[in-house]
Amino acid sequence: MKKEGNKNKLEGNISMTTCYRTKSLCLSFRHFYFLILTFYLLLLFGCGYTIQTKANLPFDTIAVGKLENKTYEPKLQDMFSRSLAETFAEYGFKVSSSARYRLEGEITKFELEPLTEQNLVAAQYKVVIKANFRLIDTSTRKSVPLVADSPFITYFSSTERLENVLAQKELSTVSALKNLSQEIVRIITYNTPKNLAYLLFTASDIKNLENLILKLHEPKDPVSIYLRQQLSPNTRQMLHEYVNAKIPPDKIKPLIVNDLNTIVQGVSIFDEKRFAHIALTQETLDLIKQNPSGLERMRLNRLLIQEAYPDEIAGLNRITEKQ
Structure with a gap:
């Protein structure tokens, strides 16, 4: 009986030890994944990048012309x-010959x-x-430069036969072309909005400031009523x-332009009833x-x-004709 009791006690100790080890192992795995996640987020946001989704693309379809x-x-x-098509797909772009x-x-x-x-014998290339x-x-024939003679460099080592050197060279070339493709698509994704800023209003675009102010101050049509609601309290x-x-006029014009540009860059302002009286x-x-x-x-x-x-x-x- 005593031996059996010791045996049960030993099994209980082993079971508790196993439980503690299992918990410790689970905690270790959780800690590990937490560290990996933290590292990933720091790497992502610490480098100045944000997570890019398809909804945030400057446009979702692009044409590939003469390469x-x-x-x-x-x-x-x-x-x-091939590399360019793969990279566009990775970022969420569709390729179509009819794209703008x-x-x-x-x-x-x-x-x-x-x-x-x-x-x-050459050992590194x-x-x-x-x-x-x-x-x-x-549509406007406006051209935005993306990359201009920036070098894309890769390296490889080989001291074997010529066919092996050529194979390594092709792999290295593919890698360099992938880097080039990623840089082009990255610039399109993140820099295009500021490069095509001609879509925004400037002070010189306001032809009749007094009329515009009167329409926004005492709005009588649906569009003016909507736009006034979107203006900042300071502008109102x-x-x-x-x-x-x-x-004086020069004090209010920049405020109106700034608010209009905020509206332009936001959600779609179109509503069928709102623009029913406008000849679009x-x-x-x-x-x-x-x-x-x-x-x-x-x-x-x-x-x-x-x-x-x-x-x-x-x-x-x-x-666009001025540019």
């Missing part, structure tokens, strides 16, 4: 086209440079690729003071049907506002 290989390296154009925005460019340089030698690419708004106060001749152009009507996002939604808001106030605000076409 020219100006080097003597064969198959470079085909390899880059088109990518064009050329690979201007390809070099394979030996770096080190071993027994009079460098692949250098340079390219020029631009994003074209096919300034409208009141302007009507009462308390402030076919371009605007076609854009409404697309339920656009990103830059195209920004363009739609700009068109809707300028078409609601044709005598007060300059049209977008006048702006």
Whole structure:
């Protein structure tokens, strides 16, 4: 009986020890995953990047135009086209020949440079690729440079037979082209809005400030009523003071422009009843049907506002013709 009691006690101790070890193991795994998650978030946000979703893209469809290989390296154009298509898909872009925005460019340089030698044989190599690419708004013909002769460099080591060196060279080339593709798509994703800032209003776009102020201060139509609601409290106060001749025009114009640009960059302002009294152009009507996002939604808001106030605000076409 005593032996049996000791046996049960021993089994109980073993069971408790196992339980403690299991709990410790679970805690260790939780701690490990917490550290990994923390590291990932620090890496992501500490580098100045934010999580990019499809809804935040400047536009969701892009056309790929002429991609020219100006080097003597064969198959470079085909390899880059595949890499570019994969990268666009990874970021959430669709590729369509009918898209408004088109990518064009050329690979201007390809070099394979030996770096080190071993027994009079090259042991390490460098692949250098340079390219020029631009994003074209096919409607306005505005061109935005993306990369301009920035070198994309990869390295590989090989002291084996020539066919092995060539195989390593191809892998290294694919890696360099992937880096080039990612840089192009990254610039399109994060920098395009500021490069296409011509969609925003400027002070010179206000043709008749007094009329615009009166329509926003005492709104009588649905569009003016909506826009007044979107103005900042400070701007609404300034409208009141302007009507009462308390402030000069140059004090209120920047506030109106700033608020209009905030509205342009926000949600779609279109509502069928709100714009029922406005004679919208076919371009605007076609854009409404697309339920656009990103830059195209920004363009739609700009068109809707300028078409609601044709005598007060300059049209977008006048702006793009100046550039």
